[in-house]
Amino acid sequence: MLKAQFHRILLACTLLGFSGVISAQPLANTQEVSGTAVTDTLILKVAQASFAEYFELLALPNDAAVAPDIQKNTDWLAQAFTRRGFKTQQLPNNGKPLLFAEYKSLKPDAKTILFYMHLDGQPVLPEQWAQASPWQAVVKKRDAQGQWLEVDQKALQQQPLDPELRVFARAAADDKGPIMMLLATFDAMKAAGLSPEFNVKVLLDSEEEKGSPTINAIAKANAALLSSDGLLILDGPQHQTNQPTLVFGNRGATSLTLTVYGPKLPLHSGHYGNYVPNPAQRLAALLASMKDDNGRVTVAGYYDKVKLTAAELKVLADVPDDEVALRKRTGIAKPDAVGSNYQEALQYPSLNIRGMQAAAVGDKAANIIPHQAVAELDLRTTPEADSAYLTALLEQHLRAQGWYLTQGEPTDSERSTQNKIASLTPGAGGDAARTAMDSPLGNWVYGVLKQNNAKVVRVRMMGGSLPTQQLVGALQVPFVILPLVNPDNNQHSFDENLRIGHYIDGMKTLLTLLQTPY
Numbered sequence: 001m002l003k004a005q006f007h008r009i010l011l012a013c014t015l016l017g018f019s020g021v022i023s024a025q026p027l028a029n030t031q032e033v034s035g036t037a038v039t040d041t042l043i044l045k046v047a048q049a050s051f052a053e054y055f056e057l058l059a060l061p062n063d064a065a066v067a068p069d070i071q072k073n074t075d076w077l078a079q080a081f082t083r084r085g086f087k088t089q090q091l092p093n094n095g096k097p098l099l100f101a102e103y104k105s106l107k108p109d110a111k112t113i114l115f116y117m118h119l120d121g122q123p124v125l126p127e128q129w130a131q132a133s134p135w136q137a138v139v140k141k142r143d144a145q146g147q148w149l150e151v152d153q154k155a156l157q158q159q160p161l162d163p164e165l166r167v168f169a170r171a172a173a174d175d176k177g178p179i180m181m182l183l184a185t186f187d188a189m190k191a192a193g194l195s196p197e198f199n200v201k202v203l204l205d206s207e208e209e210k211g212s213p214t215i216n217a218i219a220k221a222n223a224a225l226l227s228s229d230g231l232l233i234l235d236g237p238q239h240q241t242n243q244p245t246l247v248f249g250n251r252g253a254t255s256l257t258l259t260v261y262g263p264k265l266p267l268h269s270g271h272y273g274n275y276v277p278n279p280a281q282r283l284a285a286l287l288a289s290m291k292d293d294n295g296r297v298t299v300a301g302y303y304d305k306v307k308l309t310a311a312e313l314k315v316l317a318d319v320p321d322d323e324v325a326l327r328k329r330t331g332i333a334k335p336d337a338v339g340s341n342y343q344e345a346l347q348y349p350s351l352n353i354r355g356m357q358a359a360a361v362g363d364k365a366a367n368i369i370p371h372q373a374v375a376e377l378d379l380r381t382t383p384e385a386d387s388a389y390l391t392a393l394l395e396q397h398l399r400a401q402g403w404y405l406t407q408g409e410p411t412d413s414e415r416s417t418q419n420k421i422a423s424l425t426p427g428a429g430g431d432a433a434r435t436a437m438d439s440p441l442g443n444w445v446y447g448v449l450k451q452n453n454a455k456v457v458r459v460r461m462m463g464g465s466l467p468t469q470q471l472v473g474a475l476q477v478p479f480v481i482l483p484l485v486n487p488d489n490n491q492h493s494f495d496e497n498l499r500i501g502h503y504i505d506g507m508k509t510l511l512t513l514l515q516t517p518y
Contacts, residue, residue, distance in 0.1 A: 118208030163501025249434025295336025
């Protein structure tokens with residue numbers, strides 16, 4: 001804590017001594033704005049001063065299942081935003097509060113942009129990490145053989161700063177990195193005597209990694225507080241090419257539990273084999289009926305609602321995916337035939353088997369006919385084909401295959417009259433959301449990115465899921481997703497990391513954005 005406070009004091013002293021003036025113009029790679037060669041130098045100085053605070057934030061465990069840890073993160077971030085002149089307010093959430101922060105522009109009649117990020121992170125298994133603790137951030141760099149080697153944290157203060165250095169810790173990229181980029185960008189604006197060109201509101205979610213189960217209700221209850229002219233989501237990785245990326249939507253995700261019932265109790269396979277049907281075998285056949293050999297879902301109507309125009313197909317084809325490299329990295333010879341390319345495939349709903357269970361396997365296997373077999377499914381939804389629609393189609397498909405659907409354990413009467421009994425139970429999840437690619441908000445952010453970049457990757461809809469629909473449904477506001485972190489950041493896995501070059505570039509992007517009127 002004292003080290004971080006020292007760095008903040010050092011930053012304030014350094015910046016107060018800065019006498020240059022920066023006009024509200026786009027950043028330039030030449031490090032020159034309005035004749036004052038300070039822009040890149042200032043960004044670098046502020047970024048390096050912010051790293052100690054970044055490490056302090058990363059030292060706070062943030063698994064959304066642990067309420068006291070979430071409270072500590074919320075308290076810490078409330079102080080961090082307050083120090084930068086934001087007004088903050090914690091939004092109650094069963095002991096895991098969300099954080100709201102607001103910074104008013106000096107411009108009269110300024111529009112308002114709501115920034116969404118999340119302060120929680122995925123659970124960890126410390127033994128999987130190649131460092132002492134996932135909560136003790138370390139700095140690493142690749143050696144000549146491509147192996148990661150830990151280096152002294154002082155490397156982050158060297159001149160010139162090596163952009164290939166990486167910070168390894170849980171939530172380094174997802175999503176504390178973007179939060180710190182935004183905080184440091186406000187430090188840079190203060191140093192340059194600048195104010196944002198629009199009112200800035202920030203919402204930090206505390207349960208994004210748990211599906212944000214309460215965010216819709218919280219947003220509705222605080223609709224006036226969160227009202228804005230546009231929602232900007234700072235989450236997710238940039239495109240694999242490391243080019244600036246703008247995403248206009250995300251698929252939703254919903255989980256389903258499919259249970260096929262067999263005998264009342266597990267039975268000896270020698271005594272009852274060839275007589276009592278095996279529910280695991282039946283489940284396998286049922287799942288096989290849902291997809292063909294080309295990976296296409298065979299459930300009637302599953303893809304019917306998605307209609308892509310010629311213009312949209314061109315946008316999807318223009319995304320610079322290297323499909324040969326993608327197949328090599330994933331270790332497949334041929335992709336599923338849902339779309340003609342990777343991006344097109346992500347525009348359709350998917351049906352994934354994420355787990356199966358019947359009798360025990362491996363060294364715990366027993367010679368039994370199990371009493372039931374269970375498959376856990378996850379469906380990736382689209383705005384056209386939501387979870388209710390897809391679930392109804394699956395129920396119709398099950399019945400068409402001759403299955404009787406029950407609610408939970410079948411009764412003796414059902415067992416005596418129905419040959420094939422199953423249940424389909426919905427779980428947690430949220431639906432998809434998408435903004436038109438020619439929306440005013442999308443055009444504004446795209447224009448900002450184009451100011452400093454020759455190429456910007458525009459993604460119609462990414463495959464992963466965010467609580468976008470819950471927020472948009474409550475607030476009725478257009479949105480776009482602006483990823484800022486490196487695509488190989490290992491989010492949700494061990495050895496999560498953030499590339500320092502992306503941290504610096506993220507600050508530059510945010511500064512240009514904040515200095516461009518909407």
